[in-house]
Amino acid sequence: MPTHLVISKGTELLRVPLVSLMYVSAEGNYSVVVTRDSHRTLMSMQLGQIETLISEQLGSSGSIFIRAGRGLIINTDYINYIDISQQVLVLSDCEGSRHELTASREVLIKLKEYVESTVKK
Amino acid sequence: MRRSKDIKDDEIRIITASPTKKHNRLWIWPALITAVAGASICMLMLSRDKGVVEERAEMVFEPEVTIESAPELKWLGSYADTVKSYTEHLRDTINDIPLDIYIPHNAIPELMLGVPDIHDKSIVFTTQAADIRADNGKIVGAFVLKGKPLSWGLSKKGYCAIIDGKLTVGVADNSPLFEEATEKEGYFFRQYPLVAQNILVENEPKGKSIRKALCDRGGEIMVVMSQTPESFHDFSQALIDFKVNNAIYLVGSSSFGYFRDYYDQLEIIYNKFRYGYQYENFIVWKVPSQI
Numbered sequence: 001m002p003t004h005l006v007i008s009k010g011t012e013l014l015r016v017p018l019v020s021l022m023y024v025s026a027e028g029n030y031s032v033v034v035t036r037d038s039h040r041t042l043m044s045m046q047l048g049q050i051e052t053l054i055s056e057q058l059g060s061s062g063s064i065f066i067r068a069g070r071g072l073i074i075n076t077d078y079i080n081y082i083d084i085s086q087q088v089l090v091l092s093d094c095e096g097s098r099h100e101l102t103a104s105r106e107v108l109i110k111l112k113e114y115v116e117s118t119v120k121k
Numbered sequence: 122m123r124r125s126k127d128i129k130d131d132e133i134r135i136i137t138a139s140p141t142k143k144h145n146r147l148w149i150w151p152a153l154i155t156a157v158a159g160a161s162i163c164m165l166m167l168s169r170d171k172g173v174v175e176e177r178a179e180m181v182f183e184p185e186v187t188i189e190s191a192p193e194l195k196w197l198g199s200y201a202d203t204v205k206s207y208t209e210h211l212r213d214t215i216n217d218i219p220l221d222i223y224i225p226h227n228a229i230p231e232l233m234l235g236v237p238d239i240h241d242k243s244i245v246f247t248t249q250a251a252d253i254r255a256d257n258g259k260i261v262g263a264f265v266l267k268g269k270p271l272s273w274g275l276s277k278k279g280y281c282a283i284i285d286g287k288l289t290v291g292v293a294d295n296s297p298l299f300e301e302a303t304e305k306e307g308y309f310f311r312q313y314p315l316v317a318q319n320i321l322v323e324n325e326p327k328g329k330s331i332r333k334a335l336c337d338r339g340g341e342i343m344v345v346m347s348q349t350p351e352s353f354h355d356f357s358q359a360l361i362d363f364k365v366n367n368a369i370y371l372v373g374s375s376s377f378g379y380f381r382d383y384y385d386q387l388e389i390i391y392n393k394f395r396y397g398y399q400y401e402n403f404i405v406w407k408v409p410s411q412i
Contacts, residue, residue, distance in 0.1 A: 009340070010340065025297075027289060027291060027296070027297070027298060030289050030291075032297075040301065042284065042285075042287055042289065044287075044340045045340075048127075048128075051136055054136045055136050055137060058136075059137070060137060062136045062137055063135050063136065063137045065135075065136040066133050066134065066135055066136065067128055067133065067134040067136055068133050069128065069129070069130040069131065069132065069133070070128055070129070070130050071130075073136070104130050104131055106130075106131030106132075107130070107131060107132070107133055110131075110132070110133045111133060114133065114135075
């Protein structure tokens with residue numbers, strides 16, 4: 001079972017343990033990879049390409065990651081708080097790493113439904 | 122690299138081995154599998170010819186796998202020399218618009234205030250960056266110089282951020298790269314957006330002028346300039362046809378700029394100065410060892 005995600009393009013290579021990868025956000029034609037230590041790494045790769053890498057490298061292990069709209073890939077293990085009315089999504093490991101993100105209401109509604117469905121299983 | 126299927130802002134998608142899988146369309150796969158299996162059984166039953174049956178079965182159970190891959194956009198510049206800092210000057214004509222293309226190599230971008238000295242050999246390329254207001258001489262839109270915000274506001278949606286030496290061109294109302302630039306001693310400025318994610322952005326100013334743009338073409342950063350006066354629309358369309366993914370405007374017309382080629386020859390693009398503005402600003406690419 002893969003334990004790391006490797007993002008390699010041109011002269012850059014980023015290798016991230018899956019448990020450390022909190023989210024990836026789109027920044028123009030680039031992507032910002034954010035890890036539990038709150039480090040942000042700007043990679044010259046579009047978010048859709050990162051999504052493809054996750055699916056190719058991780059297979060079923062990649063299912064802990066969700067593409068949320070055009071701008072985000074999140075690690076569902078760190079979904080900590082959703083406020084649809086305020087359009088707030090908090091990713092946290094509850095050990096000091098906390099990231100407050102903004103997402104559309106529709107995305108948050110679906111994320112909430114998804115998390116609820118995993119509990120009911 | 123194969124690109125995943127588009128997603129809308131109001132959709133989510135669980136990332137699995139099938140990147141196109143959507144959370145709200147999970148029923149599609151069982152239905153598809155059932156349909157394929159049903160069709161296979163029908164074909165097997167209907168076909169009385171054993172050879173045909175074997176052929177069909179082979180077709181169903183051992184399909185030829187064809188991997189479609191979008192062709193990588195080939196970079197324009199020459200990257201043979203990984204040490205020397207210089208600017209590669211190319212020319213091309215797109216939609217009958219002759220273009221000058223400047224690609225800085227092995228150089229670090231940053232912003233600076235004041236007109237760069239043409240004798241400064243640490244600079245391999247420079248051109249004006251953000252607009253300044255004629256009435257008060259201040260910078261139009263947000264501007265960060267080595268981590269220090271000098272101007273705030275959103276008058277133009279295009280932006281350029283330089284953080285840890287990496288240049289990002291994009292279009293957004295709010296970009297976290299502004300804050301990141303302030304935190305990491307980076308640089309940030311705003312300009313008219315011309316191309317956003319391969320889509321032309323229309324701009325208000327009419328008329329024709331020499332146009333200049335900071336472009337991201339498949340990750341390759343370049344400055345593209347029209348040799349002839351063009352409208353915003355025609356210039357942006359030429360950039361799209363030139364396969365530029367994101368582009369923002371740079372102070373155009375005959376604004377000052379110069380570059381040094383591979384043989385250290387100084388080439389002045391235009392020699393028009395607009396002295397007297399405190400915040401006249403330039404984007405420069407510098408030799409890494411001389412920063």
